Amino acid sequence: MTAVIEARELSKSFGASRALDKLSFSIEHGRIVGLIGPNGAGKTTAIKAILGLTPFQGELRVLGLDPRTQRDALMRDVCFMADVAVLPRWLRVHQALDYCSGVHPRFVRARAEEFLRKTDIRMESRVRELSKGMVTQLHLALILAIDARLLVLDEPTLGLDLLYRRQFYDTLLNDYFDKDRTILITTHQVEEVENLFTDVIFISRGQLALSSSVEALGGRYLQLTVGAEQSAPARALKPFYEREVFGRVAMFFEGRSAAELSPLGELRTPSIADLFVAKMQGTMKS
Amino acid sequence: MSSTTANTPAGSELSVQQPLTLATTLGTLVRREFWEHPALWRAPLIIAALLVGTFIIGATTGGRHIGVHVDGWDGDLSPERQLQAFAVSQIVPMFPLYLIMMLVLTFYLLDSLYAERKDRSILFWKSLPVSDGLTVLSKFLVAVVVVPVGVLVLAAACHVLLFLVWKFGVLTGRLPDVLVWSTLMWLKIEALLLACLALGALWYAPVAAALLLVSAWARRSPVMWVTLAPIVAMVVEWKFGTHYLATFLYYRSFGIWEVLGLGHGARLSSVENGVTLKAVLGDLDFTAAFTNLNLWLGVLATAALLYAAVRLRRYRDDSAG
Numbered sequence: 001m002t003a004v005i006e007a008r009e010l011s012k013s014f015g016a017s018r019a020l021d022k023l024s025f026s027i028e029h030g031r032i033v034g035l036i037g038p039n040g041a042g043k044t045t046a047i048k049a050i051l052g053l054t055p056f057q058g059e060l061r062v063l064g065l066d067p068r069t070q071r072d073a074l075m076r077d078v079c080f081m082a083d084v085a086v087l088p089r090w091l092r093v094h095q096a097l098d099y100c101s102g103v104h105p106r107f108v109r110a111r112a113e114e115f116l117r118k119t120d121i122r123m124e125s126r127v128r129e130l131s132k133g134m135v136t137q138l139h140l141a142l143i144l145a146i147d148a149r150l151l152v153l154d155e156p157t158l159g160l161d162l163l164y165r166r167q168f169y170d171t172l173l174n175d176y177f178d179k180d181r182t183i184l185i186t187t188h189q190v191e192e193v194e195n196l197f198t199d200v201i202f203i204s205r206g207q208l209a210l211s212s213s214v215e216a217l218g219g220r221y222l223q224l225t226v227g228a229e230q231s232a233p234a235r236a237l238k239p240f241y242e243r244e245v246f247g248r249v250a251m252f253f254e255g256r257s258a259a260e261l262s263p264l265g266e267l268r269t270p271s272i273a274d275l276f277v278a279k280m281q282g283t284m285k286s
Numbered sequence: 287m288s289s290t291t292a293n294t295p296a297g298s299e300l301s302v303q304q305p306l307t308l309a310t311t312l313g314t315l316v317r318r319e320f321w322e323h324p325a326l327w328r329a330p331l332i333i334a335a336l337l338v339g340t341f342i343i344g345a346t347t348g349g350r351h352i353g354v355h356v357d358g359w360d361g362d363l364s365p366e367r368q369l370q371a372f373a374v375s376q377i378v379p380m381f382p383l384y385l386i387m388m389l390v391l392t393f394y395l396l397d398s399l400y401a402e403r404k405d406r407s408i409l410f411w412k413s414l415p416v417s418d419g420l421t422v423l424s425k426f427l428v429a430v431v432v433v434p435v436g437v438l439v440l441a442a443a444c445h446v447l448l449f450l451v452w453k454f455g456v457l458t459g460r461l462p463d464v465l466v467w468s469t470l471m472w473l474k475i476e477a478l479l480l481a482c483l484a485l486g487a488l489w490y491a492p493v494a495a496a497l498l499l500v501s502a503w504a505r506r507s508p509v510m511w512v513t514l515a516p517i518v519a520m521v522v523e524w525k526f527g528t529h530y531l532a533t534f535l536y537y538r539s540f541g542i543w544e545v546l547g548l549g550h551g552a553r554l555s556s557v558e559n560g561v562t563l564k565a566v567l568g569d570l571d572f573t574a575a576f577t578n579l580n581l582w583l584g585v586l587a588t589a590a591l592l593y594a595a596v597r598l599r600r601y602r603d604d605s606a607g
Contacts, residue, residue, distance in 0.1 A: 075416075086410045102310055
């Protein structure tokens with residue numbers, strides 16, 4: 001399978017701080033990838049590099065193109081939505097549709113109109129008159145109407161209430177995603193969307209912390225919950241992170257077999273959110 | 287590349303695509319500018335409406351005093367003088383319209399690449415397959431071609447309206463019958479105005495490009511940069527006893543019109559003073575103006591300034607950090 005994104009040793013510094021530090025990863029096509037990291041980990045910088053919005057060092061191919069030199073060609077097949085609503089406030093809804101039809105060869109206007117009909121958004125409204133949730137709906141309508149091969153979403157639901165967030169991801173999954181598209185998402189609200197991901201990439205301080213498909217995570221990472229008094233034998237198997245919860249200890253293991261761990265306590269595959277916390281806390285200690 | 291095309295969904299409803307020509311894209315970009323900056327068309331329209339409106343009021347309620355510039359032409363005018371009066375009536379509405387246009391365009395250009403960074407909508411514009419070059423070019427063309435041509439058409443329409451109002455005033459006996467329609471003269475004057483417009487577009491192109499560059503570059507308040515910075519520079523220069531910048535700015539503002547033979551508006555006012563129109567038309571030295579070296583150096587500078595603005599928009603990352 002060809003990679004949609006192939007990044008090798010991406011580096012970028014802002015003054016003394018390294019936003020990206022030899023970050024390498026690859027994203028296969030037809031996947032929904034969560035790019036997850038703490039604040040300031042370099043997620044947005046990585047995304048800007050992928051979209052050709054910022055200069056960087058290293059090698060990067062997106063849909064076979066170099067975002068630094070072939071950005072204009074790249075944007076025909078890539079669609080993105082930045083962290084907060086960036087639709088200009090003076091723009092009217094019908095103007096947004098006119099504009100996209102006029103400049104994007106793969107914009108299917110009817111599809112955007114169909115989606116907008118299901119909302120309370122009126123064609124004459126200006127963006128400034130819409131609520132934040134409605135602006136996101138409008139942006140989503142535009143994105144759904146673009147037949148892109150890679151969709152990049154940077155904190156798309158930041159500041160939205162739960163109802164809008166749920167609707168956003170449901171629409172994305174049901175009306176948009178198919179095996180020919182790839183979606184890359186960064187978000188803080190990992191718990192809410194972790195069922196959506198087929199793959200996750202954790203980054204921390206500009207470096208890769210983990211890159212794996214969600215299926216493979218289960219074989220690789222295990223979470224063992226034991227009573228505090230039985231913790232010693234489990235601890236001997238060297239969990240990379242542990243956490244106390246209501247007098248019990250949750251331990252996270254990498255590369256241990258279930259047979260080895262299950263006699264010691266309650267075993268399960270960690271959720272992505274828990275794994276993320278474990279990984280980040282674990283690496284910070286070391 | 288072959289591997290990437292293989293991924294395109296074949297035969298699905300999704301592969302609906304409309305071919306877009308460069309003209310469609312550019313046309314859309316130009317429309318976008320008018321959506322964002324309605325003052326581009328509203329301001330000249332308002333001035334034109336005021337012009338025609340006050341003239342209508344004057345012609346229907348006032349007396350002969352509104353025709354100050356035809357004082358002394360009362361009674362029988364020679365056909366040549368009637369033509370002059372007609373030509374003057376055609377040229378005069380241009381001045382308020384072009385004055386307001388220059389003002390609006392200055393603010394437009396300063397805002398055009400700055401506002402999108404300030405409200406971060408640049409991230410939306412950049413999410414669509416429009417190159418930075420085409421974006422900057424569309425803004426430049428709006429300021430240097432689209433709006434000036436539109437104002438020329440508006441001025442022509444304004445003139446026709448004013449002419450009709452005058453004729454109405456003549457019918458009601460309030461205005462002297464000194465204006466005679468001459469299609470030949472009308473065409474001549476319009477051609478002259480169009481040539482002046484082309485000349486002005488070339489001469490002011492580097493100014494427009496420089497304003498765009500400031501707009502793409504300034505971290506805050508591009509208006510302050512283009513007003514305060516030159517003033518400070520001129521004051522500093524004055525302290526050292528030179529005035530190169532002032533001379534340069536003055537030259538870039540009026541230089542080409544002096545080459546053309548319109549220095550200080552001398553010739554146009556002389557039309558009103560009764561110098562023959564033939565002299566005016568004949569005296570304009572378009573050959574000298576269009577072959578002026580500084581005119582074409584300015585065009586070269588325009589290309590360089592636009593290129594710099596495009597590069598800035600392409601690689602600038604204000605939200606870094």
